[in-house]
Amino acid sequence: MSAEIKVVWGSMTVIQGLNRTADAGVECSVVLPSCQPAGGLRESAWPVAQHLFAQGISCEILAVCTEPSEACAHAVADLSFVRVINAPDRATAITHALTVARGVWVTIADNVENTGIDPLEVAESLHRAREREVEMALSEV
Numbered sequence: 001m002s003a004e005i006k007v008v009w010g011s012m013t014v015i016q017g018l019n020r021t022a023d024a025g026v027e028c029s030v031v032l033p034s035c036q037p038a039g040g041l042r043e044s045a046w047p048v049a050q051h052l053f054a055q056g057i058s059c060e061i062l063a064v065c066t067e068p069s070e071a072c073a074h075a076v077a078d079l080s081f082v083r084v085i086n087a088p089d090r091a092t093a094i095t096h097a098l099t100v101a102r103g104v105w106v107t108i109a110d111n112v113e114n115t116g117i118d119p120l121e122v123a124e125s126l127h128r129a130r131e132r133e134v135e136m137a138l139s140e141v
Helices: 041-056 070-076 091-100 119-139
Strands: 008-011 012-016 030-033 059-065 082-086 107-108
Touching: 012 119, 030 041, 030 091, 030 119, 041 059, 041 070, 041 119, 059 091, 070 082, 082 091, 107 119
Parallel strands: 030 059, 030 107, 059 082
Antiparallel strands: 008 012, 012 107
16 A cells, blocks of 8 residues: 655645545545635636646535535536535535545645635646656555
């Protein structure tokens, strides 16, 4: 069994998914830790997914909402790749998101509410994690 891979790139943290052996067909789960529907949940999720899909990377977006509200789910109801995670606080919500993420890789997009999320940064962090996995596999040979 190989060591866990963790890559930090800018405001992104990428780890191997807990369900990485599951055949869910999702390469990357992107966790948005602080989502407010009025603050642009849709505007954050769509460009990230569009950029990853354009690179042939299957993904899901896990939007963490700490305020009980139907507004989050309503804001992204037509985006099948977005799942809304509701929890009483940010830490609980992120923990839950990590356990339900279907991706081989899970990217946690920190600082979303302050600076927004850069789709290029998400993709670059995923590519760096993949490269690290290859480097580790080659070093074990």
